[in-house]
Amino acid sequence: MRRLRLPPPPRPRLRALTVWRRNVLVWRKLMGAALAMNFGEPVLYLLGLGYGLGFFIGEMAGLPYLTFLASGIVASSAMTTASFEGMYSVYTRMVPQRTYEALLATPLTVDDIVAGELLWCATKSLISSSAILAVAALLGAVSGWQALLAVPAFFLVGLCFAGPAVVMSALAPNYDFFEYYFTLVLTPMLLVCGVFYPVDALPGALQAIVQVLPLTHAVALVRPLVAGLPLEQPLLHLAVLAAYAAAGWYAATVLVRRRLVS
Amino acid sequence: MAAGRSTAGAVVEARGLLKRFGGQAAVDGVDLSVPAGGCLGLLGPNGAGKTTTLRLILGMARPDAGSLRVLGEPVPERAERARARMGVVPQGDTLDPDFTVEENLRVYARYFGLHGPAVERRIRALLDFAELSGRAHARVQSLSGGMRRRLAVARALVNDPELVVLDEPTTGLDPQVRHHLWARLRALVAEGRTLLLTTHYMEEAERLCDRVVIMDRGRVLEQGTPAELVARHVEPEVVEIRAAGGETVPALPGTGACRIETVGDVRYCYTHDARPLLAALEGRGDLTFLHRPANLEDVFLRLTGRELRE
Numbered sequence: 001m002r003r004l005r006l007p008p009p010p011r012p013r014l015r016a017l018t019v020w021r022r023n024v025l026v027w028r029k030l031m032g033a034a035l036a037m038n039f040g041e042p043v044l045y046l047l048g049l050g051y052g053l054g055f056f057i058g059e060m061a062g063l064p065y066l067t068f069l070a071s072g073i074v075a076s077s078a079m080t081t082a083s084f085e086g087m088y089s090v091y092t093r094m095v096p097q098r099t100y101e102a103l104l105a106t107p108l109t110v111d112d113i114v115a116g117e118l119l120w121c122a123t124k125s126l127i128s129s130s131a132i133l134a135v136a137a138l139l140g141a142v143s144g145w146q147a148l149l150a151v152p153a154f155f156l157v158g159l160c161f162a163g164p165a166v167v168m169s170a171l172a173p174n175y176d177f178f179e180y181y182f183t184l185v186l187t188p189m190l191l192v193c194g195v196f197y198p199v200d201a202l203p204g205a206l207q208a209i210v211q212v213l214p215l216t217h218a219v220a221l222v223r224p225l226v227a228g229l230p231l232e233q234p235l236l237h238l239a240v241l242a243a244y245a246a247a248g249w250y251a252a253t254v255l256v257r258r259r260l261v262s
Numbered sequence: 263m264a265a266g267r268s269t270a271g272a273v274v275e276a277r278g279l280l281k282r283f284g285g286q287a288a289v290d291g292v293d294l295s296v297p298a299g300g301c302l303g304l305l306g307p308n309g310a311g312k313t314t315t316l317r318l319i320l321g322m323a324r325p326d327a328g329s330l331r332v333l334g335e336p337v338p339e340r341a342e343r344a345r346a347r348m349g350v351v352p353q354g355d356t357l358d359p360d361f362t363v364e365e366n367l368r369v370y371a372r373y374f375g376l377h378g379p380a381v382e383r384r385i386r387a388l389l390d391f392a393e394l395s396g397r398a399h400a401r402v403q404s405l406s407g408g409m410r411r412r413l414a415v416a417r418a419l420v421n422d423p424e425l426v427v428l429d430e431p432t433t434g435l436d437p438q439v440r441h442h443l444w445a446r447l448r449a450l451v452a453e454g455r456t457l458l459l460t461t462h463y464m465e466e467a468e469r470l471c472d473r474v475v476i477m478d479r480g481r482v483l484e485q486g487t488p489a490e491l492v493a494r495h496v497e498p499e500v501v502e503i504r505a506a507g508g509e510t511v512p513a514l515p516g517t518g519a520c521r522i523e524t525v526g527d528v529r530y531c532y533t534h535d536a537r538p539l540l541a542a543l544e545g546r547g548d549l550t551f552l553h554r555p556a557n558l559e560d561v562f563l564r565l566t567g568r569e570l571r572e
Binding site for chain 1: 283321323346350356357359369374
């Protein structure tokens with residue numbers, strides 16, 4: 001009988017940063033368009049929903065609705081940004097563009113490539129959520145400088161969602177595959193994890209499920225920082241996000257290894 | 263351009279290499295020794311296991327059995343160390359479309375941990391070598407197929423490699439570009455680098471390679487210099503005969519001493535002395551013929567058969 005052996009954990013080296021750096025260089029070339037995209041949709045949400053709905057709602061969970069919404073959207077935007085990058089961009093480099101094949105002819109390993117990509121996904125989350133935070137601040141939805149503490153949290157949230165997205169890329173036969181993940185995983189999370197309304201408005205059974213979803217903890221960690229409220233159970237939220245990030249990192253590395261090195 | 267170094271002994275040493283994909287052996291017990299310096303050609307029809315062999319050498323595939331050393335490093339265990347001293351020109355195009363010609367080289371050098379003024383000098387030398395200096399700031403997408411392939415070769419040289427591995431380097435290129443690329447590759451050998459290339463163009467192998475290894479169905483069938491293989495496996499002279507109008511070539515006197523193969527409407531007569539046959543063909547207006555020395559393609563077809571491969 002063969003004993004079940006888990007694939008070895010990721011072992012990236014410092015050289016992984018050259019992959020991260022490659023993406024930074026490309027991003028810099030298209031920075032204008034990239035930032036416009038980063039600002040675009042969330043700003044529409046903030047203005048449309050925040051002001052529009054906010055007019056009727058007034059306050060939610062003791063916060064002005066614009067503040068409530070902005071503090072949720074900075075967290076959810078970290079999720080969507082890392083997910084898009086980890087799926088469409090990573091898949092493009094892995095399959096049609098064959099970039100990783102070129103990278104694997106250098107001293108880089110799959111573990112290095114995945115590490116560089118995950119760090120880059122998280123970096124992009126940090127950039128896009130910070131951009132929205134700045135807009136929210138201009139709209140008066142941010143209370144005070146402690147909101148800057150949310151910036152490293154954006155990175156962690158991005159890392160947390162980058163792993164599963166790269167897993168999807170490693171499994172995807174084509175781009176259409178990502179629709180499942182958006183429809184079945186990301187959109188439901190966006191709707192139930194406290195971005196638009198408090199989690200405790202949900203029925204009890206659903207609340208239990210929602211409590212294990214990473215976006216719930218991302219919102220719960222970021223919202224008080226943006227709104228100027230005391231943090232509740234920050235270590236729990238950090239631990240959950242870090243656990244998802246670690247598990248995603250592991251799964252992404254193992255599956256990309258399987259796809260690229262046979 | 264900096265001169266390559268020569269490594270004593272073999273740069274690639276494979277023993278009993280085995281790689282299966284779903285029960286099917288793509289590489290089936292291959293012994294391969296690539297001597298330092300010169301060019302070794304890996305020949306074989308589609309599906310012979312050439313590309314899989316290269317992937318094993320690069321550490322991009324893990325062998326199911328056998329041992330492999332590349333530039334003295336055990337592969338795949340320390341493949342990264344071997345790859346640091348290798349250059350790779352992959353089949354098709356893996357250039358980075360998000361960068362210009364020059365940026366492709368600069369970013370690629372970073373993956374080897376190389377940057378700074380020495381790398382900038384090397385990039386300029388490589389752009390000259392690839393005759394792309396005028397296109398340094400062009401987007402990769404704007405380059406012709408030949409330019410892209412030259413850039414791929416330049417990129418493979420960015421780390422001043424001892425061993426350059428090329429997977430079908432001239433497939434899909436027009437004759438002018440191929441001849442140009444062959445000259446560049448011979449220049450690399452003259453610098454003291456070792457070239458390992460796969461090809462299914464026998465002409466390419468004869469022009470470039472000091473030694474060839476013929477593979478089929480995952481096994482090594484034969485190896486040696488092109489001249490050795492011709493002498494060992496086929497008669498020195500060939501007469502190809504074709505009937506006018508595509509009809510079957512009739513039996514001819516003077517073919518008694520020939521080994522005859524027929525493919526479609528062409529009859530190949532392999533012989534040590536073509537004179538009797540040529541005399542018989544004299545004045546036959548219904549037949550066209552070509553008398554030529556035997557070459558590597560004859561050896562290749564003799565060893566791997568003439569049936570079509572998909």
